[in-house]
Amino acid sequence: xxxxxxYPPPELQEELKRIANAIVAPGKGILAADESTATIGKRFADxxxxxxxxNRRKYRQLLFTTDDAVSNNISGVILFxxxxxxxxxxxxxxxxxxxxxNIIPGIKVDKGVxxxxxxxxxxxxxxxxxxxxRCAQYKKDGCDFxxxxxxxxxxxxxxxxxxxxxxxxxxxxxxxICQANGLVxxxxxxxxxxxxxxxxxxxxxxxxxxxxxxxxxxxxxxxLEGTLLKPNMVTAGQSxxxxxxxxxxxxxxxxxxxxxxxxxxxxxxxxxxxxxxxEATVHLNAINAFPGKKPWALTFSFGRALxxxxxxxxxxxDETVKAGQDELLKRAKANGLxxxxxxxxxxxQSVAAKKSNFIQAHSY
Amino acid sequence: xxxxxxYPPPELQEELKRIANAIVAPGKGILAADESTATIGKRFADxxxxxxxxNRRKYRQLLFTTDDAVSNNISGVILFxxxxxxxxxxxxxxxxxxxxxNIIPGIKVDKGVxxxxxxxxxxxxxxxxxxxxRCAQYKKDGCDFxxxxxxxxxxxxxxxxxxxxxxxxxxxxxxxICQANGLVxxxxxxxxxxxxxxxxxxxxxxxxxxxxxxxxxxxxxxxLEGTLLKPNMVTAGQSxxxxxxxxxxxxxxxxxxxxxxxxxxxxxxxxxxxxxxxEATVHLNAINAFPGKKPWALTFSFGRALxxxxxxxxxxxDETVKAGQDELLKRAKANGExxxxxxxxxxxxxxxxxxxxxVANHSY
Numbered sequence: 001x002x003x004x005x006x007y008p009p010p011e012l013q014e015e016l017k018r019i020a021n022a023i024v025a026p027g028k029g030i031l032a033a034d035e036s037t038a039t040i041g042k043r044f045a046d047x048x049x050x051x052x053x054x055n056r057r058k059y060r061q062l063l064f065t066t067d068d069a070v071s072n073n074i075s076g077v078i079l080f081x082x083x084x085x086x087x088x089x090x091x092x093x094x095x096x097x098x099x100x101x102n103i104i105p106g107i108k109v110d111k112g113v114x115x116x117x118x119x120x121x122x123x124x125x126x127x128x129x130x131x132x133x134r135c136a137q138y139k140k141d142g143c144d145f146x147x148x149x150x151x152x153x154x155x156x157x158x159x160x161x162x163x164x165x166x167x168x169x170x171x172x173x174x175x176x177i178c179q180a181n182g183l184v185x186x187x188x189x190x191x192x193x194x195x196x197x198x199x200x201x202x203x204x205x206x207x208x209x210x211x212x213x214x215x216x217x218x219x220x221x222x223x224l225e226g227t228l229l230k231p232n233m234v235t236a237g238q239s240x241x242x243x244x245x246x247x248x249x250x251x252x253x254x255x256x257x258x259x260x261x262x263x264x265x266x267x268x269x270x271x272x273x274x275x276x277x278x279e280a281t282v283h284l285n286a287i288n289a290f291p292g293k294k295p296w297a298l299t300f301s302f303g304r305a306l307x308x309x310x311x312x313x314x315x316x317x318d319e320t321v322k323a324g325q326d327e328l329l330k331r332a333k334a335n336g337l338x339x340x341x342x343x344x345x346x347x348x349q350s351v352a353a354k355k356s357n358f359i360q361a362h363s364y
Numbered sequence: 365x366x367x368x369x370x371y372p373p374p375e376l377q378e379e380l381k382r383i384a385n386a387i388v389a390p391g392k393g394i395l396a397a398d399e400s401t402a403t404i405g406k407r408f409a410d411x412x413x414x415x416x417x418x419n420r421r422k423y424r425q426l427l428f429t430t431d432d433a434v435s436n437n438i439s440g441v442i443l444f445x446x447x448x449x450x451x452x453x454x455x456x457x458x459x460x461x462x463x464x465x466n467i468i469p470g471i472k473v474d475k476g477v478x479x480x481x482x483x484x485x486x487x488x489x490x491x492x493x494x495x496x497x498r499c500a501q502y503k504k505d506g507c508d509f510x511x512x513x514x515x516x517x518x519x520x521x522x523x524x525x526x527x528x529x530x531x532x533x534x535x536x537x538x539x540x541i542c543q544a545n546g547l548v549x550x551x552x553x554x555x556x557x558x559x560x561x562x563x564x565x566x567x568x569x570x571x572x573x574x575x576x577x578x579x580x581x582x583x584x585x586x587x588l589e590g591t592l593l594k595p596n597m598v599t600a601g602q603s604x605x606x607x608x609x610x611x612x613x614x615x616x617x618x619x620x621x622x623x624x625x626x627x628x629x630x631x632x633x634x635x636x637x638x639x640x641x642x643e644a645t646v647h648l649n650a651i652n653a654f655p656g657k658k659p660w661a662l663t664f665s666f667g668r669a670l671x672x673x674x675x676x677x678x679x680x681x682d683e684t685v686k687a688g689q690d691e692l693l694k695r696a697k698a699n700g701e702x703x704x705x706x707x708x709x710x711x712x713x714x715x716x717x718x719x720x721x722x723v724a725n726h727s728y
Contacts, residue, residue, distance in 0.1 A: 003523065003569045159367065205367045211582035218575035224623050258628040259588050263657040264619070293627040295659040 005221045008179060016226025017266070019144045019184045023104060023228060024267030024297035027336040028075035030186075031328075032271075032303035033063055034108035034147065036080060042359075043307075049316030057086045062314060063307075064088070064097045066325040073336030076104035078147050078186075078301070084138070095142035106145040106186070107138045109174070113151055122163040124170055125150045131174065135181035145184040147230065147301075148174045153192045154205050154237065164212045172216035179223055186269065186301065188230035189213050193273045194360055195237035199244050203234045203252045210260035224264040230301050231257075233270050233283050238358055246286035253283075254290045254298075267297030272305030274358025277331055277350055280305035281338045288341035299339040304357035306331050309350035327351055369585045372543060380590025381630070383508045383548045387468060387592060388631030388661035391700040392439035394550075395692075396635075396667035397427055398472035398511065400444060407671075413680030421450045426678060427671075428452070428461045430689040437700035440468035442511050442550075442665070448502070459506035470509040470550070471502045473538070477515055486527040488534055489514045495538065499545035509548040511594065511665075512538040517556045518569050518601065528576045536580035543587055550633065550665065552594035553577050556726070557637045559601035563608050567598045567616040574624035588628040594665050595621075597634050597647050610650035617647075618654045618662075631661035636669030638726065641695055641716065644669035645702045646709050653705035664699045673714030691715055 007013065023030065035043065040059070041051035049055055060083050077098060084107060087093050098105050111127035125148060135146065150167040152159040171187050178185035189209050191202065210231065217224065234252035236244055244252075257268060270287075272280040280302060287298050300306075309331060314324030330348050337343040371377065387394065399407065404423070405415035413419055424447050441462060448471060451457050462469050475491035489512060499510065514531040516523040535551050542549035553573050555566065574595065581588065598616035600608050608616075621632060634651075636644040644666060651662050664670075673695060678688030691714050698712035 003518075003565070003572045005568065007568075154367075201367070204369060204371075208367045208582065211579060215575060215579040218572065218624070255628070259626050260582070261626070262623050263625075263627055263659050264622040293659040295627050295657040 008223050008226075012179070012182065013223060013226065015182055016179060016184050016223060019104065020226050020228055020266045023075045023145065023184070024269065024299050025075055026297075027340055028073055029300035029302070029335055029339055030106070030269050031063065031074050031077045031306055031332070032301050033060060033083070033307070034078040034080045035303065037082065043311055044316065047311050047315050053082070055316065056082065059314070060086065060094060061088050062321050062324050063310070063328060064094055066328050068101055070329055070332055071101045071103050073332040074103055076106050076145060078106040078108055079143075080108055084141060084143070099142065104145065105143045106147060107143040108148075109134060109138070109146045110148040116163060116166065119160055119162055120155065120158055122153065122158055122160060123151060124163070124166045128170065128173055128177070131177045132180065135178055135183050139182050143183060145186060145228075146178045147186040147188060149188040149190060151190050151192060152205070152209055154195045154197050154201060159191075159205060159209065164209055168209070168212040168216035171213055172220035172222060175217060175222045175227060176220045179226060184226055184228060185222075186228045186230045187213065187217070188271065190271055190273070191232045192362070193232065193235055193238050193358070196239040196241070197237040198240050198242055199234065199236045199248060199252050202236055203256050206232065206234050206256045207259055210256065214260060214262060224262055225266060227265060229261060229265055229268045230271055231268065232273055233287065235283075238274060246282050247290070249283050250286035250290040253287055254292055254294060257296070258293055261296060263295035265296050267299060269299050269301035272300070272302040272357070274356060274362065275305055276354050276356055277305045277308050277352060278346070278354050281334045281343055282345050284335060285338035285341055285343040288339060297339070300335045302335065306335070308352040308355055308357055312352045372587050372590075376543070376546065377587060377590065379546055380543060380548050380587060383468065384590050384592055384630045387440045387509065387548070388633065388663050389439055391703050392437055393664035393666070393699055393703065394470070394633050395427065395438050395441045395670055395696070396665050397424060397447070397671070398442040398444045399667065401446065407675055408680065411675050411679050417446070419680060420446065423678070424450065424458060425452050426685050426688050427674070427692060428458050430692050432465055434693055434696055435465045435467050437696040438467055440470050440509060442470045442472055443507075444472055448505060448507070463506065468509065469507045470511060471507040472512075473498060473502070473510045474512040480527060480530065483524055483526055484519065484522055486517065486522055486524060487515060488527070488530045492534065492537055492541070495541045496544065499542055499547050503546050507547060509550060509592070510542045511550040511552060513552040513554060515554050515556060516569070516573055518559050518561050518565060523555075523569060523573065528573055532573070532576040532580035535577055536584035536586060539581060539586045539591060540584045543590060548590055548592060549586075550592045550594045551577065551581070552635065554635055554637070555596045557596065557599055557602045560603040560605070561601040562604050562606055563598065563600045563612060563616050566600055567620050570596065570598050570620045571623050574620065578624060578626060588626055589630060591629060593625060593629055593632045594635055595632060596637055597651065599637075599647075602638060610646050611654070613647050614650035614654040617651055618656055618658060621660070622657055625660060627659035629660050631663060633663050633665035636664070636666040639669060641669045641672050641714055642710070645698045645707055645712070648699060649702035649705055649707040652703060663703050666699065670695050670699070672716040676716040
């Protein structure tokens with residue numbers, strides 16, 4: 001822990017802070033549309049749609065040509081590399097479509113999970129090679145933030161010291177490189193919901209992981225005011241016998257964050273994991289309604305919990321594009337309300353709102 | 365970083381939280397009256413008073429028989445071991461005097477700084493041996509909080525990794541043992557003001573030290589809601605050529621805390637270091653006036669900055685006890701106003717207000 005280091009230059013600090021704050025502006029959150037080719041293939045398979053480049057393009061076009069009202073609740077979109085360079089039917093680059101809607105483009109920059117040799121089925125995330133060059137290019141091509149997902153699993157002996165330390169460190173390296181290139185890093189240390197552990201265990205693991213993440217960010221001199229955190233909500237394992245209320249989840253989640261996330265961090269953009277659309281919204285709402293110190297915005301960065309109904313309504317057909325877009329508008333609005341604690345459970349009916357999105361040991 | 369551990373039992377959590385919150389109640393702070401025998405001897409020497417046990421008793425009696433109004437601004441007092449067992453002239457134990465005034469007794473439990481062999485003049489703090497037994501006894505004898513001071517020095521190559529890690533760890537062990545015995549631990553990682561470094565260096569060192577402290581507290585499963593932090597304000601070195609305004613100090617201090625101190629911590633009780641009474645109050649005021657996220661109380665735990673005028677007015681004589689007590693009331697009130705950012709610089713003039721209180725390489 002050297003005490004000799006440089007803060008970023010003032011102009012860079014301002015820029016990173018501005019972008020981060022814009023992403024977590026009141027009532028707004030992120031649409032995570034960065035599914036890899038393989039992953040979006042699984043979503044398409046569920047709606048009997050072929051996984052072609054054009055279908056992928058058409059699907060993201062559906063999302064990005066949704067009525068401008070969507071930007072009341074969507075501040076940013078995370079893109080997959082391929083999507084960043086795709087265009088609408090009329091030739092407009094997607095990046096331009098988004099910017100016209102005042103939606104900030106972001107980019108997934110990690111290269112997936114690889115095993116940690118010797119561990120009990122644990123992994124780390126790769127993607128640091130040439131990351132500096134890649135970030136510079138992404139910034140040039142219109143992105144203002146990035147995302148990198150690390151994964152930890154709760155088991156009898158996991159997550160281990162090795163996994164916690166390694167994932168925290170790689171997240172800090174990624175964050176540092178992003179900031180050097182003017183990209184706000186979204187730091188995602190996902191503790192998977194897989195397992196039968198209870199809420200208490202989930203909270204303890206989440207606290208331990210987040211404490212390690214913030215120590216690593218400090219070690220690498222990451223400018224916290226120009227970052228965002230994308231954690232799991234603290235929930236019991238998917239196969240836990242006991243069920244916990246949204247208020248239980250809110251208390252566990254907010255307490256874990258109070259104990260680990262410095263106030264300098266502008267916002268927390270929760271992942272939805274395997275939750276249904278409605279569960280994710282109700283939980284986010286309960287989190288915002290929970291009394292107590294919450295010196296960061298608490299909002300969403302949802303993938304499946306914003307798109308399940310969209311896909312189900314669209315079914316891959318041109319004639320149902322509008323139906324799909326309407327589902328996006330509805331779910332974005334619901335989550336916008338939840339991010340200010342004003343969502344009424346069940347008040348927004350979506351095509352797939354209650355359908356579980358749980359996929360075991362999920363990789364994107 | 366095992367993820368298997370126990371939170372304290374709910375009743376213990378409630379008790380620790382209650383005490384910690386009471387100490388940092390609005391408008392209130394701590395009188396640090398825990399000078400060791402040798403240290404109080406230096407204070408007495410300055411006012412030509414002999415360092416006898418009875419004089420030490422008389423001096424603390426002066427403090428603890430001050431008009432009840434003092435408890436509008438003093439929530440707790442840190443005592444030295446000897447003082448805890450002393451009595452007033454009429455036989456009332458000091459602990460009782462304090463409790464009658466609704467002032468919480470605390471106890472200094474560390475046993476001073478010892479050198480770290482191989483380091484460049486750095487040290488750690490000892491006192492862990494039998495600390496569990498000692499804390500149990502102090503709790504029985506009326507204390508509800510404890511204090512332990514670690515010291516780090518800014519130099520060309522210091523604080524070193526060794527010193528930062530070791531002091532953070534010993535603070536965490538001390539905190540853990542306190543909580544096991546129902547005492548709220550005040551965690552004091554003092555970065556000394558000695559040196560000619562500027563404000564920027566002081567901020568970087570303070571951030572690095574505090575990040576290490578909170579990582580260690582997490583590693584040792586310390587219940588943050590039942591702790592307090594006693595840090596230095598972030599100021600340039602005593603012999604730095606550049607002078608910085610109270611607003612500069614406030615910005616550096618609040619920023620450092622925002623980047624490192626979790627919101628779960630109820631309050632920060634600043635040490636005054638070598639600052640004059642007025643400097644310390646003006647800085648505390650600026651800190652509270654500084655705009656931005658401050659999810660913890662920001663108050664005082666002052667020794668010299670509350671007692672300099674008291675001693676100067678008292679001069680060790682029975683006939684000037686009241687004069688000394690009036691000085692304490694004045695200074696306590698001034699700092700109570702600073703808690704709310706409402707102190708007007710210069711509005712409280714004490715008998716020793718501008719006297720330089722800096723002592724090089726200060727040990728207590």
